[in-house]
Amino acid sequence: MNRILKAGVAALGLAIISTGALAADWAPPGPIKMMIAFRAGGGADTQARLIAEALEAQMGWKFIPEQVTGKGGVNLLATMKDQPNDGTVIGIVVTESVGYNLAAANAGITPADFIGISTTAGFQMGIVSLSSKGWTTFADVVAAAKGGQEIRFGVMSPKLADLAYLLGKAQGVDFNIVSVKGGKAVMNGVNAGDLDIGFMAGIQAKGVAAGDLVNLASGLSTPLNQTPDAPTLADLGVSFNSDGYFVFVGPAGIPADARDALAQAIAGVVSDETTKAGGIIKKAFGGSATITGDALTTLMANDYSDAGALMDAAGE
Amino acid sequence: MGVLDYIWLGILSVFQGPELFSLFGLPVSVTLVMILCGFLLGIAVGATPGLAGPIAMAIALPILISVFGYHQDALLPVMGFLIGIMKGATIGGAVPAILFNTPGTPDAYMTTLDGYPMTQKGQAKKALRVAHFSSASGDTFSDIVLIVCAPFLALLVEAYLDLPEKTALLILSLSFISAVIGGSPAKGLISAGLGLLAVYIGTGEDFYPRLSLGTSQLSQGFPIATAVLGVLIIGSVFKGLEELWHEKRQSGQISVIKDKGDQRLRFAEIRRLFPFIARSAVIGTAIGALPGIGSTLAATLGYTVGKGRYQRLKAEDDPEFGTGVPEGIAATEAANSSVSGANLIPVLSLGIPGNAAAVFLILAAESIGGFNPGPSVFRFTADTVNPELVVAFGLFTAMFIANGLNWTIGGVFMRSMGVMIRIPKHILLPIVLLLTLTAIYVQETRMAAIWFALAFGVLGYFMRALAISPLPFVIAFILGGKLEESARQAFAATGGDAFFLFTSPVALVFMLMSVGVVVFTAIRSKGSEQSS
Numbered sequence: 001m002n003r004i005l006k007a008g009v010a011a012l013g014l015a016i017i018s019t020g021a022l023a024a025d026w027a028p029p030g031p032i033k034m035m036i037a038f039r040a041g042g043g044a045d046t047q048a049r050l051i052a053e054a055l056e057a058q059m060g061w062k063f064i065p066e067q068v069t070g071k072g073g074v075n076l077l078a079t080m081k082d083q084p085n086d087g088t089v090i091g092i093v094v095t096e097s098v099g100y101n102l103a104a105a106n107a108g109i110t111p112a113d114f115i116g117i118s119t120t121a122g123f124q125m126g127i128v129s130l131s132s133k134g135w136t137t138f139a140d141v142v143a144a145a146k147g148g149q150e151i152r153f154g155v156m157s158p159k160l161a162d163l164a165y166l167l168g169k170a171q172g173v174d175f176n177i178v179s180v181k182g183g184k185a186v187m188n189g190v191n192a193g194d195l196d197i198g199f200m201a202g203i204q205a206k207g208v209a210a211g212d213l214v215n216l217a218s219g220l221s222t223p224l225n226q227t228p229d230a231p232t233l234a235d236l237g238v239s240f241n242s243d244g245y246f247v248f249v250g251p252a253g254i255p256a257d258a259r260d261a262l263a264q265a266i267a268g269v270v271s272d273e274t275t276k277a278g279g280i281i282k283k284a285f286g287g288s289a290t291i292t293g294d295a296l297t298t299l300m301a302n303d304y305s306d307a308g309a310l311m312d313a314a315g316e
Numbered sequence: 317m318g319v320l321d322y323i324w325l326g327i328l329s330v331f332q333g334p335e336l337f338s339l340f341g342l343p344v345s346v347t348l349v350m351i352l353c354g355f356l357l358g359i360a361v362g363a364t365p366g367l368a369g370p371i372a373m374a375i376a377l378p379i380l381i382s383v384f385g386y387h388q389d390a391l392l393p394v395m396g397f398l399i400g401i402m403k404g405a406t407i408g409g410a411v412p413a414i415l416f417n418t419p420g421t422p423d424a425y426m427t428t429l430d431g432y433p434m435t436q437k438g439q440a441k442k443a444l445r446v447a448h449f450s451s452a453s454g455d456t457f458s459d460i461v462l463i464v465c466a467p468f469l470a471l472l473v474e475a476y477l478d479l480p481e482k483t484a485l486l487i488l489s490l491s492f493i494s495a496v497i498g499g500s501p502a503k504g505l506i507s508a509g510l511g512l513l514a515v516y517i518g519t520g521e522d523f524y525p526r527l528s529l530g531t532s533q534l535s536q537g538f539p540i541a542t543a544v545l546g547v548l549i550i551g552s553v554f555k556g557l558e559e560l561w562h563e564k565r566q567s568g569q570i571s572v573i574k575d576k577g578d579q580r581l582r583f584a585e586i587r588r589l590f591p592f593i594a595r596s597a598v599i600g601t602a603i604g605a606l607p608g609i610g611s612t613l614a615a616t617l618g619y620t621v622g623k624g625r626y627q628r629l630k631a632e633d634d635p636e637f638g639t640g641v642p643e644g645i646a647a648t649e650a651a652n653s654s655v656s657g658a659n660l661i662p663v664l665s666l667g668i669p670g671n672a673a674a675v676f677l678i679l680a681a682e683s684i685g686g687f688n689p690g691p692s693v694f695r696f697t698a699d700t701v702n703p704e705l706v707v708a709f710g711l712f713t714a715m716f717i718a719n720g721l722n723w724t725i726g727g728v729f730m731r732s733m734g735v736m737i738r739i740p741k742h743i744l745l746p747i748v749l750l751l752t753l754t755a756i757y758v759q760e761t762r763m764a765a766i767w768f769a770l771a772f773g774v775l776g777y778f779m780r781a782l783a784i785s786p787l788p789f790v791i792a793f794i795l796g797g798k799l800e801e802s803a804r805q806a807f808a809a810t811g812g813d814a815f816f817l818f819t820s821p822v823a824l825v826f827m828l829m830s831v832g833v834v835v836f837t838a839i840r841s842k843g844s845e846q847s848s
Contacts, residue, residue: 046381064761066761067761069536070518070535070537071523071525072523074523075536078535079532104523107523150811152808152809158523174811176808176810176811176812177808178479178809179521179804180801180805189805194478194479194805194809195809
């Protein structure tokens, strides 16, 4: 047993070293264009630029960040599709862009046109309200809605709008679902009283800690780190969830050594909390989540194929 | 912890922050130096046609953050620098507007109407003095209102304006601007309509890029810098080049304007200007406090109100507004400068920006952390220290320091800018064009942006040639996205009520006013045509 274990460890070590060596051999043939699907200056944009900065310092690679915003990341994917696939073009989107949004856009592109490199952080998606509303859990919102109160539900993407609709349907109430641009806008709307509740993907952490905001439910398949007692969407009768990540992708056909080298470098930076990028991720999302390789390919493909089921359910 | 303790802590946080160097044994905090640097950069940027505060802030923010890092000590130096740029650029923006008829920022457009004619009359230095005095006065007034009202006013405004009312308010702003600018409501509506058409290309909630004719370049829409800088600056450069060409053909040489007459600003003149400055400062401050409406509307309103007052009071043989009267400059500059302080009321108490400059302050706070603009900022805690409130008072202190610099260094700098009139236009215009295109490329980093900007420049040229004001175009472009968004949201929030603009009394009043202002101006301009 012991010997097998030792052999196993040795083999594993060898495997790591060899991929490491293989990855280390790869160097980009020129400067890397980093496309960013988020508005310049926002939290997600800052994250991407800091990762580029850290990689420039650590690896000596040269990055050219470029904003390609709009249509929930679909604009970026459409632009990236025909770019060189030698590792000199990468882009950061959310898994929802490659999944639900590509499926909904119906623009003739699929996840197979891209290759996932690495995720950086997962969302802590909660359904949030001001604590001054007096609601402590989602059941209170449902009770208020059944009592005749109109509930405005802020969402920041079509997928979340579908989820909000299904959530109302499962609970037997009608929400007034209001689409706004970005999580920050949901938070502003909730703070200003224009919205009653809304999806927030981690931005609410400080407000919840201060007691101004309250996580009424988790939008994920799992409970929230910050408010583990809040019910999940499954608890509330919705069989879909908003699990998602920030993810670096490239055009399909990037050679394996380039993909591995990029993935290793990015994952190394974001999981190191002493780097600026790692620090900001720790602050906003409670830590990094790095999914790479085949696991990421599967994740992206599933997100895309599940989208149809969600749209059908919401379309009923 | 009383209110006074918080104010004192805020002031100390600026003066006793991390020490940069010591002067005669006195430590000089890094925040002070950063405010000064930001202010000087702001004036230089504002005075450079084609550059504006938000562009400088956008370029500076990533650099500052990588220098200062992500801890709370970085908040005041970085935000102080940005506040310095914001204030410096507002005052500097009047320089190219007065000297070269090319507004550096959209809100300085109205300054050109009387500023440039004064320059042509050889009164450039005096025009600059009027602009500086009005600007600094408006700024001071606005800062005082900010500090007194920040905690209360924005909360009140926000409490009474729901999504349908906000939509109606945006419609009212657009219709007001279309009606009053340029004298002809029809031309104003054409200009605003073109602006809305341009901003709705490629945008919207749907995944399909609308109006993009199937091209990938249009599917991302037009970047805001290309439309605003293209129509306002490149358009006026084209028009300037054309005028230069005509002038050269007629006279064989390019004229250089010499200073003529008294360039000083006398106390009696200040007394005459003061009522205009006071009204505009109140208008600018009130508009600044409303989330989402920027300094351009304030400048327009200030100018219009000033014009009305001037025409009622002027003697028979006094010159008209628009022919180079100092009151026109004073009314505009006081209004657009008084927006910046009040603009921080919704920023600090609700986290909602009122203009582009405020957007970058919020971004700085968000990126650095430790300061969450929102209702929690103004919580006066008795037993423990609320660090965010200390930062808020630190920011107020920074604004007053920048204001002090405005009164002192700002004036000297603007007067020294008077020499720039000696630069011949045939050298300056190409430089402006180059700087503008560079600024656009710095922001957008794709060649398509340059082509868009040049196309908007051609549009701006033709609008000027046909005497259509480009300003409604620009404001419609800036507000168009917000208008669509809030209309969609109001529609959804009211549960799909198609008449959401007419069901609440406040929104209904706004809508009636929107129609009324166009009809009223049309009747009046028709009447004045017939009488003449």
